[in-house]
Amino acid sequence: MTEHEPQTSLLDAQGVSKKFGAVVALRDASLTIQKGQIVALMGANGAGKSTFVKVLTGALRPDTGHVRIKGEERRVGSPAEARRSGLLPVYQEPSLIPDLSVADNLRLADTPVDDFRHWVAELGIEGLRLDDMIGALPLATLRILDLARALAAKPDVLLLDEMTAALPTDLVDKVLRTVRAQADKGQSVIYISHRFAEIAQICDRATVLRDGETVGDLPIAPGVEEQVVELMLGTVLDKAPTRDAATGHGGKGEAHVRVRHLAAGSKLEDVSLDLHRGEVLGVVALEGQGQDELFEALAGMIKPTAGQIAIDDVPVSFSHPADAIAAGLTYVPGDRADGLLMSRSVHENIALPQLARISKWGAIRMKAEADKVAAAIDRLQIDTRAMGEVQRLSGGNQQKVTIGRWIAAGVDTLLLFDPTRGIDVRTKRQIYLLVRELAAQGASVLYYTSELAEVPAACDRAVVIFNGKVVDVIEAADADEPTLMRAAYGLTRAEGEPA
Amino acid sequence: MSRLITKHGWTAGLLSILVLLFILTRMIQPEFGASGLDSLSRATLPFAFATAAMAVVVIAGGIDLSVASMMAVAGVTAAVLMDGAGDGMTVVAVIVVLLIGLAMGAINGALIVLTRVPDIVVTLAMLYVWEGVALLILNAPGGAATPWLRQLIVGPFLVPWLPKSFVFLVVCVALIWVPLKRSKLGLSIYAIGSDELAAYRSGVAVGRTRIAAYAVCGLFAALGGLTLTLSTGNGEPIPGPYLMASVSAVVLGGVVLGGGKGAILGPIIAVIILRLVRMDLTLMSVDPNVTTIVEGTIMVVVVMFGGVIAYRGRQK
Numbered sequence: 093m094t095e096h097e098p099q100t101s102l103l104d105a106q107g108v109s110k111k112f113g114a115v116v117a118l119r120d121a122s123l124t125i126q127k128g129q130i131v132a133l134m135g136a137n138g139a140g141k142s143t144f145v146k147v148l149t150g151a152l153r154p155d156t157g158h159v160r161i162k163g164e165e166r167r168v169g170s171p172a173e174a175r176r177s178g179l180l181p182v183y184q185e186p187s188l189i190p191d192l193s194v195a196d197n198l199r200l201a202d203t204p205v206d207d208f209r210h211w212v213a214e215l216g217i218e219g220l221r222l223d224d225m226i227g228a229l230p231l232a233t234l235r236i237l238d239l240a241r242a243l244a245a246k247p248d249v250l251l252l253d254e255m256t257a258a259l260p261t262d263l264v265d266k267v268l269r270t271v272r273a274q275a276d277k278g279q280s281v282i283y284i285s286h287r288f289a290e291i292a293q294i295c296d297r298a299t300v301l302r303d304g305e306t307v308g309d310l311p312i313a314p315g316v317e318e319q320v321v322e323l324m325l326g327t328v329l330d331k332a333p334t335r336d337a338a339t340g341h342g343g344k345g346e347a348h349v350r351v352r353h354l355a356a357g358s359k360l361e362d363v364s365l366d367l368h369r370g371e372v373l374g375v376v377a378l379e380g381q382g383q384d385e386l387f388e389a390l391a392g393m394i395k396p397t398a399g400q401i402a403i404d405d406v407p408v409s410f411s412h413p414a415d416a417i418a419a420g421l422t423y424v425p426g427d428r429a430d431g432l433l434m435s436r437s438v439h440e441n442i443a444l445p446q447l448a449r450i451s452k453w454g455a456i457r458m459k460a461e462a463d464k465v466a467a468a469i470d471r472l473q474i475d476t477r478a479m480g481e482v483q484r485l486s487g488g489n490q491q492k493v494t495i496g497r498w499i500a501a502g503v504d505t506l507l508l509f510d511p512t513r514g515i516d517v518r519t520k521r522q523i524y525l526l527v528r529e530l531a532a533q534g535a536s537v538l539y540y541t542s543e544l545a546e547v548p549a550a551c552d553r554a555v556v557i558f559n560g561k562v563v564d565v566i567e568a569a570d571a572d573e574p575t576l577m578r579a580a581y582g583l584t585r586a587e588g589e590p591a
Numbered sequence: 592m593s594r595l596i597t598k599h600g601w602t603a604g605l606l607s608i609l610v611l612l613f614i615l616t617r618m619i620q621p622e623f624g625a626s627g628l629d630s631l632s633r634a635t636l637p638f639a640f641a642t643a644a645m646a647v648v649v650i651a652g653g654i655d656l657s658v659a660s661m662m663a664v665a666g667v668t669a670a671v672l673m674d675g676a677g678d679g680m681t682v683v684a685v686i687v688v689l690l691i692g693l694a695m696g697a698i699n700g701a702l703i704v705l706t707r708v709p710d711i712v713v714t715l716a717m718l719y720v721w722e723g724v725a726l727l728i729l730n731a732p733g734g735a736a737t738p739w740l741r742q743l744i745v746g747p748f749l750v751p752w753l754p755k756s757f758v759f760l761v762v763c764v765a766l767i768w769v770p771l772k773r774s775k776l777g778l779s780i781y782a783i784g785s786d787e788l789a790a791y792r793s794g795v796a797v798g799r800t801r802i803a804a805y806a807v808c809g810l811f812a813a814l815g816g817l818t819l820t821l822s823t824g825n826g827e828p829i830p831g832p833y834l835m836a837s838v839s840a841v842v843l844g845g846v847v848l849g850g851g852k853g854a855i856l857g858p859i860i861a862v863i864i865l866r867l868v869r870m871d872l873t874l875m876s877v878d879p880n881v882t883t884i885v886e887g888t889i890m891v892v893v894v895m896f897g898g899v900i901a902y903r904g905r906q907k
Binding site: 170171172175181183185186187188189190191192196197199200201202 | 778779781782784788789791792793794795796851852
């Protein structure tokens with residue numbers, strides 16, 4: 093770590109910790125920034141980045157530690173006070189009011205109009221009228237306007253959160269150049285990004301968070317990517333895979349679900365993958381790389397803008413989730429509440445997909461179904477005291493119900509979106525086993541996880557998506573965390589990013 | 592110019608419907624003239640203030656189910672204070688009533704902000720609270736209204752076709768709404784209705800803005816209650832049918848339930864349209880129960896129509 097003179101630090105956060113109940117979000121986070129510096133704030137999923145940002149912006153009060161801006165203690169207060177204190181964040185979702193005009197939005201935040209116009213022009217947006225309604229403007233323009241509004245407010249420290257996501261290349265270039273030029277004139281910037289290339293291009297230092305702790309503060313130099321990845325990972329513990337090596341089906345035979353050049357929404361650009369019968373195919377991606385759109389397109393919730401989906405070589409197109417279900421694709425969303433009847437019993441929830449299937453023929457054969465359901469519940473190892481209402485189960489047990497119901501019902505293709513988020517280790521293992529069991533029954537499973545360590549434990553292969561495109565396909569045997577992490581950050585195994 | 596028309600297209604459409612309805616009224620009732628206009632305008636007055644009250648909170652992304660009850664509190668307070676009052680006392684009474692309105696609204700807003708209970712629940716509860724308060728002040732219709740104040744909303748103003756009550760409405764709404772709309776507070780009200788998170792991040796004090804919106808709602812409701820007492824001559828503690836009428840008019844007036852969009856002119860034209868429809872149906876001696884069915888149908892059709900337009904807009 094580098095030593096900094098506290099007096100010269102424009103922003104100085106030291107020993108920040110924050111607990112939410114029993115969950116420790118931040119242990120010992122620190123960050124310093126001098127005048128005219130751009131500091132990258134980095135960390136893997138769950139490292140505590142977003143909590144740290146909330147503390148820095150004054151939205152959360154830290155349990156211990158301090159945040160000082162120009163030597164003055166940061167007080168928890170409204171964003172209006174935070175703006176006056178000198179740290180101005182620009183978030184991923186633009187903070188402009190959709191039903192107001194550009195001019196009204198400027199007035200709302202007391203932004204000087206001439207400065208705003210200057211920055212808008214500088215950042216390459218042409219033909220903007222101040223009486224344009226925000227709601228009618230494209231997202232990329234809104235992000236630029238948000239940045240222009242922040243620059244016009246002349247903050248001491250500017251915090252940019254994934255500023256270049258959802259921007260076309262020419263605008264990314266303009267943004268990077270403008271931000272660097274401002275830093276050279278004395279503007280300090282905290283830069284949060286998953287893109288190493290951008291960090292290498294404009295940042296002076298990188299502060300790395302892991303498990304709520306600042307584990308490194310490195311000057312940006314050639315080869316720093318590797319160091320950062322290592323810091324983000326820490327010591328990777330050897331975890332015995334729960335997967336039986338003999339069951340691997342990776343890439344054998346004809347693909348059951350074939351996806352070619354799929355694009356959807358603003359983030360998913362070009363994804364091709366083959367999902368075989370009996371295979372668990374992992375999807376690895378940092379947040380917001382297009383994985384949400386991939387799953388939603390496969391589940392028939394959004395329409396792809398380009399590309400094809402084929403099931404057993406028959407091209408399909410979904411205009412409604414019911415079409416996807418009819419084609420055998422079952423989506424289990426990350427938010428468990430979306431898929432369960434929370435106030436009904438475990439029995440009913442497990443029987444539900446079968447009831448839906450059978451109702452077409454009229455009567456429900458109660459006895460046969462009851463037996464299947466009972467068998468499934470037995471396998472789930474759920475605490476029977478809470479069987480009456482699903483909402484009384486723990487999150488992990490709820491998740492077991494969402495997956496276990498498909499063991500009872502039988503499933504063709506299962507789309508699992510981050511099924512183990514926020515679940516304890518023991519239950520996680522049971523979930524991997526359930527997933528493996530489904531695959532052993534011949535189901536195809538597409539498995540997105542935000543935890544890299546799960547890939548070797550639950551999957552046969554993994555596709556890595558970065559910036560809306562597949563950048564790598566990795567066999568489970570090779571899928572250790574460093575390999576996956578590098579791939580997820582767009583650092584290819586062969587060449588690495590030029591500094 | 593075309594932008595101006597798209598922006599005010601809804602209001603322009605409402606105005607033409609209003610003109611058509613007036614023509615229709617003349618066809619049904621050839622003798623409908625200045626005096627008919629005067630009584631229509633006076634009868635519309637409390638409805639119009641209720642609508643303005645509702646419009647403000649709906650723009651802010653909320654709803655206030657206690658509008659009619661607040662009107663009752665204001666109405667009976669005015670009737671009690673003005674009973675046998677002199678000129679000075681009458682002026683005091685008006686000021687007190689308006690302040691009570693502001694306070695009732697602010698209490699509604701503060702409860703919503705502080706307890707974080709949904710607005711629909713809080714104001715449903717407050718509907719009963721304010722109703723009880725009104726009955727405590729006056730447990731049966733009674734009190735009185737100062738005659739010279741009553742004259743403010745009776746008869747024509749300058750020309751025979753312009754009812755005083757209409758001028759009163761325009762002046763009151765303009766005095767409150769125009770400065771509000773131009774102020775930062777007005778902008779903030781639109782902002783929290785449109786996107787609360789973005790408003791918060793733009794530095795808007797969301798809680799305070801919401802309380803202010805409800806306070807303005809209370810102020811308009813107080814004006815509604817006051818004019819009700821002025822037009823009938825006594826205070827009525829049981830709330831009138833102003834809740835549904837105001838919601839219908841707000842929706843028909845182009846204010847989107849959910850917030851952020853619309854203004855106050857549209858809802859006020861809409862409330863006149865709805866009163867006129869009711870009057871025409873009565874003139875055609877249609878069953879009054881059918882009239883409520885017609886009103887409900889208009890509301891559903893309007894909301895549906897608005898949804899189609901919004902959808903088309905997004906498709907483009």
